Amino acid sequence: MKAPIGVIDSGVGGLTVATELMRQLPKESIIYFGDTKRCPYGPRPKEEVEQFTWQMVRFLLKKQMKMLVVACNTATAFTLEQLRETLDIPVIGVxxxxxxxxxxxxxxxxxxxxxxxxxxxxxxxxxxxxxxxxxxxxxxxxxxxxxxxxxxxxxxxxxxxxxxxxxxxxxxxxxxxxxxxxxxxxxxxxxxxxxxxxxxxxxxxxxGEETAREVSTILGYHHKLYEGDEPPIHHYFTSGDAIVFRKIATEWMQQPIHHVDSIHLTD
The missing domain is CATH 3.40.50.1860 (Rossmann fold)
Incomplete structure (x- = not known):
């Protein structure tokens, strides 16, 4: 199945998970959203983390993702169960x-x-x-x-x-x-x-490594692993500065980062 895997995080931290996904599942495309403008989530009240998480999820759902990885630990703690109950795609946290x-x-x-x-x-x-x-x-x-x-x-x-x-x-x-x-x-x-x-x-x-392994297992179980020959296309979205995001992502992932867009999130 060619549809991408969605990854959300409060900022750039989830790139550690995205990198491991790319290593273990080199045929899969990734769409990543880092809410860098409102990072960090840790000190924020639960209700606010839920609101911000759902804004990212609703945006990525428009990209036809086949699975969602909540790469932010705070968002995982506060929203994972409601995401699983509401969405009709597999959802895992970290x-x-x-x-x-x-x-x-x-x-x-x-x-x-x-x-x-x-x-x-x-x-x-x-x-x-x-x-x-x-x-x-x-x-x-x-x-x-x-x-x-x-x-x-x-x-x-x-x-x-x-x-x-x-x-x-x-x-x-x-x-x-x-x-x-x-x-x-x-x-x-x-x-x-x-x-x-x-x-x-x-x-x-x-x-990251264990999460990517679980993603692979779940996609395989649901027969959603991509088995074609088209190269993957990874797309990155941020609520903050796209240039800053690209700089940090390039340094961390040690590869050129293309397709970075700054998005204003709303309900």
């Missing part, structure tokens, strides 16, 4: 795949989760993990300064390291913790610094 990957990786049954304020307050990762294994210790921590670093394209390693170090200090006191979930799709862009701060003994989990 929390369940990330939780499963962490459970597979951890040997000590002691897992950390970092994310936006909204994601951490929702306890979505804790619930997802305990739904599978109630005996796991989950230590969560909000890191609200991380998303602005990524969205603003801050390049100073010194400034980034200090911010990450100060933010993660509370987690460094837990000796048994062996796995850390990056509970925001922006955070993989800071993965190397996070790994340096936490230490090489900590396994860092990004949900």
């Amino acid at each position: 929390i369940q795949p990330g939780a499963r990957a962490a459970l597979t990786q951890s040997w000590s049954a002691d897992i950390g989760v970092i994310g936006t304020e909204g994601t951490i307050k929702s306890k979505s990762y804790q619930q997802a993990i305990h739904h599978i294994n109630a005996n796991i210790t989950v230590r969560d921590l909000a890191c609200p300064q991380f998303v602005p670093i990524v969205e603003q394209g801050i390049q100073s390693n010194k400034d980034i390291y200090e911010t990450v170090y100060q933010s993660l200090r509370p987690l460094k006191n837990f000796d048994k913790m062996d796995t850390l979930i990056l509970g925001c799709t922006h955070y993989p862009m800071l993965r190397d610094v996070i790994q340096e701060v936490m230490g090489q003994h900590i396994s860092i989990i990004s949900s």
Whole structure:
């Protein structure tokens, strides 16, 4: 089926998921919407996140997408179930795949989760993990300064390291913790610094790989994988500055980014 896979995020963070989708499903076209003008979603009330998420979804539905990936953890926590109940296409988020990957990786049954304020307050990762294994210790921590670093394209390693170090200090006191979930799709862009701060003994989990694997499985089950020979066309939409979006996306994805449009979202 030639129709594209839709990916939505509060900003550029969902590109970490889109990149993994392109790697695992190289024949599939992606349409991506990053709500960079209103990013971050983490501090916003649930009702506002729901409103913004639905605006992106309604826009992408006009592009005839065959599946929706909610790449924003906060939007996943607040809207996933209602999206699944309302839409007639498959919808997946990034929390369940990330939780499963962490459970597979951890040997000590002691897992950390970092994310936006909204994601951490929702306890979505804790619930997802305990739904599978109630005996796991989950230590969560909000890191609200991380998303602005990524969205603003801050390049100073010194400034980034200090911010990450100060933010993660509370987690460094837990000796048994062996796995850390990056509970925001922006955070993989800071993965190397996070790994340096936490230490090489900590396994860092990004949900992109597991999410892409689940997308492949679901599309295959519904016989919606594209099996033709036409090359994929990826289209990017942003509510903010298209030039800034293209610059950050090109740097992160390490490939030329074409077809970027700035869109004003309304109900």
